[in-house]
Amino acid sequence: MLILSRRAFLGGSLAAAAWGPQPEISAFDLSLLDDGLTPLESFFVREHFPMPKVSAHGWMLPIGGAVAAPFEISYDDLVRSPRTTLPVTVECAENPVGGGLVSHAEWTGVTLGSLLERAQPAAEARAVRFVGADGYSRSILLDKALHGDTLIAHVMNGERLPEKHGFPMRVVVPGWYGMDAVKWLQRIEVLNADDSAMTRDYVRLTRSMLLGMRPAGRVSAMNVKAVFSRPVDGAILSGRKFIVRGAAWAGENRVRSVEVSADGGTSWSAAHLPAEAQPYAWVHWDYDWKAPGPGMHELVVRAHDEAGRSQPAERAGDRGDDYEQDSWQRVRVMVS
Numbered sequence: 001m002l003i004l005s006r007r008a009f010l011g012g013s014l015a016a017a018a019w020g021p022q023p024e025i026s027a028f029d030l031s032l033l034d035d036g037l038t039p040l041e042s043f044f045v046r047e048h049f050p051m052p053k054v055s056a057h058g059w060m061l062p063i064g065g066a067v068a069a070p071f072e073i074s075y076d077d078l079v080r081s082p083r084t085t086l087p088v089t090v091e092c093a094e095n096p097v098g099g100g101l102v103s104h105a106e107w108t109g110v111t112l113g114s115l116l117e118r119a120q121p122a123a124e125a126r127a128v129r130f131v132g133a134d135g136y137s138r139s140i141l142l143d144k145a146l147h148g149d150t151l152i153a154h155v156m157n158g159e160r161l162p163e164k165h166g167f168p169m170r171v172v173v174p175g176w177y178g179m180d181a182v183k184w185l186q187r188i189e190v191l192n193a194d195d196s197a198m199t200r201d202y203v204r205l206t207r208s209m210l211l212g213m214r215p216a217g218r219v220s221a222m223n224v225k226a227v228f229s230r231p232v233d234g235a236i237l238s239g240r241k242f243i244v245r246g247a248a249w250a251g252e253n254r255v256r257s258v259e260v261s262a263d264g265g266t267s268w269s270a271a272h273l274p275a276e277a278q279p280y281a282w283v284h285w286d287y288d289w290k291a292p293g294p295g296m297h298e299l300v301v302r303a304h305d306e307a308g309r310s311q312p313a314e315r316a317g318d319r320g321d322d323y324e325q326d327s328w329q330r331v332r333v334m335v336s
Helices: 006-011 075-080 112-119 142-146
Strands: 060-065 071-074 084-091 102-111 127-132 137-141 151-156 170-172 185-191 203-208 212-218 225-230 241-249 255-261 283-290 295-305 329-335
Touching: 060 075, 060 112, 071 075, 071 112, 075 151, 084 151, 084 170, 102 112, 112 142, 112 151, 112 185, 127 142, 137 142, 225 329, 241 255, 241 295, 255 283
Parallel strands: 060 185
Antiparallel strands: 060 071, 084 102, 102 151, 127 137, 127 185, 151 170, 203 212, 225 241, 225 295, 241 283, 255 295, 295 329
């Protein structure tokens, strides 16, 4: 199978086949954020290549590479295996500030570690590559692959995994950006070296006047981030008292606090978190805002996590990529 990077696909000769099916990108409308779980029909979609047609009938998952005991396992055997269920927020690494390429679901499946232990990775093994039926592949470090919360999932929000979200099986890497959660999983390969350095996709790039763009590490764990759900930017509000709402997440960490500014970021007040924050999952927040008077107002939100990370006011000026856009979100509203 030919495995291509997303940029190679879009920029190369295969992009000429534009008459055929195209990758789907659809965002979750954050103004609809009411429940903890995102409905399946509203969950964001970010495909690298067009969705393949995959059947569970006869489907087998090979696990091989740098292992002592390679094997294959069927769809039915995976479904019958001991299950783990985790609530996990998934965000696209290219999600803009305030963007809807983020959603939250309960994922059920088999721990990847249990499969790898059966395969017995070699002592020199360092990474695990996932290959999807669409031709997309991605590798993660072996330590993360062996973590007890990394899943091969076949259930989403209590229902069989939908086709557009990776049926029959997909990877779920809690706390890491969604590009590692390979869909339509076709095979797993244990590697003696991390192959993520072979591509410029999902690598931090910094600008240098002397050296140009320079790699500055792989994109993996999600940053701490808070967003507004209501009011939306440009909203016209009537009255003086409003409940401002949104969500915040911190990848592998818990959200510690969310703050809202009603004066463009000069002063801050604590938002209310109605539920205890958990790792991997977003937590809703709300804030009672009393507008001082009519006119245009700028609201700003930021979050902090238990590891001491905080959202920056602005993105680092030397970043030369579109990943990890996590600066404060600002919305401007008109109060009548």
